[in-house]
Amino acid sequence: MARRSQSPQRAAVNTSRRRITPSTLAAPAQGWASAHARCLIESLGRLHRRWVASLLTTFVIGIALALPAGLYVLMTNLDTLSQSWHRAVQASLYLEDSVDTASGEALAEKIADRDSVAETRFISAQAGLEQFRESSGFGAALDALEDNPLPAVIVVTPRPEMPRAEVGELLVDLESQAGVARAELDQAWLARLYAILSVMERSAWVIGLLLSVAVLFIVGNTIRLDIENRREEIEVMKLLGASDAFIRRPFLYSGFWYGLVGAILALLLLGACFIALAEPLGALTRSYDGALALHGLSFKGVLVMLGTGVGLGWAGCALTVNRRLAAIEPR
């Protein structure tokens, strides 16, 4: 602006001379915002014009995003399922032989008073033997023994809503109680399930990461072709004094749209899978007395998905566009 006003001899062709007024000074700022808005819409229009190619690209992005997201949904559902199995968890405290019935019962009551414990049940060594005799069918063999080989046991049921890590802590704590020889968590299979779940969780991350890289490459490659196709246009723009940022902008917005539409497609794919699986999963949950509900992606999950799509689309574009544009210079 300042430089222009210093050359009064400069020609004005058929229009009035440029004057510096508040409106001409504000114009570039307004123009900047409207230029961005226009660019956003224009880039969508461009994708629309080549909709087959655009749709293919977004579809690949959609599938790449849907896979880890689907795995995540599956995992959260398995997790809630295992939480409900968790309610059945009980711990057995094997008492030392020196502990008599009265103090065993007292200990059981004391433990039951804890916040983290739902209930306890004391089984004396004698009662345990009776129980074993009835259920195992080794009655005769047991009769041959002089002493009762079984210790007294306190069966502890933790509060159902307790997280599994804290159950472990509770167990360690109970084991340190006087009179307790050993504490053992039932259902070792549950621990295995948790282990499997954590393996799955890790796999979901790894797959997600790999597919994200794939999305970066897909978007990058699409934008690269797009730039090649518009090479002449870019040269003309550079000749007319367009900055790199100006030329880059529509391509970045293309990346934005690819990512956004890809994420929306991924959500639709997930929805379709959900509908396809609804019936068998419904039967499974009904077998748990309706205590379980099947969860889809939460609202936050949907936002994360859209955000990831847009972020990957934008980044894939940004990684390519600078390098490619620098290679195009007017000749």
Added chain:
Amino acid sequence: MTDIVAFKNVIKRYPGGKIALDGVSLHLRRGEMAFLTGHSGAGKSTLMKLIGLIERPTRGQVVINGTNLGAVKRSQIPRYRQRLGLIFQNYNLLFDRTVFDNVALPLVIRGLGHADIARRVRAALDTVGLLSHERKFPVTLSGGEQQRVGIARAVVDRPYLILADEPTGNLDPALSADIMRLFTRLNEAGTSIMIATHAIDLVERLGYRRIRLDHGHLENG
């Protein structure tokens, strides 16, 4: 400072050893119009490219409107080019945009507001006599009309210097004369203009200053 273009002993040697300009010194005064002539390969295009900062001189100095181009960094080139009006032999229009949008491009690049752009684009289209064609696409226009769109685009941001490289190279004599008359009018309005051309008979009829290049040397004329 009355020179809009000043070349001081400019040498341009391309990679591979070809010497396009060999010690050229020339001046174009502010408000002057001059024709750059010479056989193919005489260095006309190179001279234009040096002014447009598409190429850099191997040696010597190019000063445009008081700016020593040697001091213009790569990142400053876009701003510098915005103040030039470039016109090309093949028009270089964007075919997926209307005439209006083509002419508006320099203003959009500079980030002007909507109303401002519309007003100036119409003024420029009026200058070249294509106001009624603003909604058309370039393919639907004749060569002469396309070049006039190119000229409207070059003048829409009121450049201090118009550079035209073979602007009539693809046009028949009648249309060429039309385009040249348009340049004459723009020059009469005060714009400095440098036109590289083969159309020597046309140039001689118009009677403007002629800068002749021969094998990278300036011929006095």
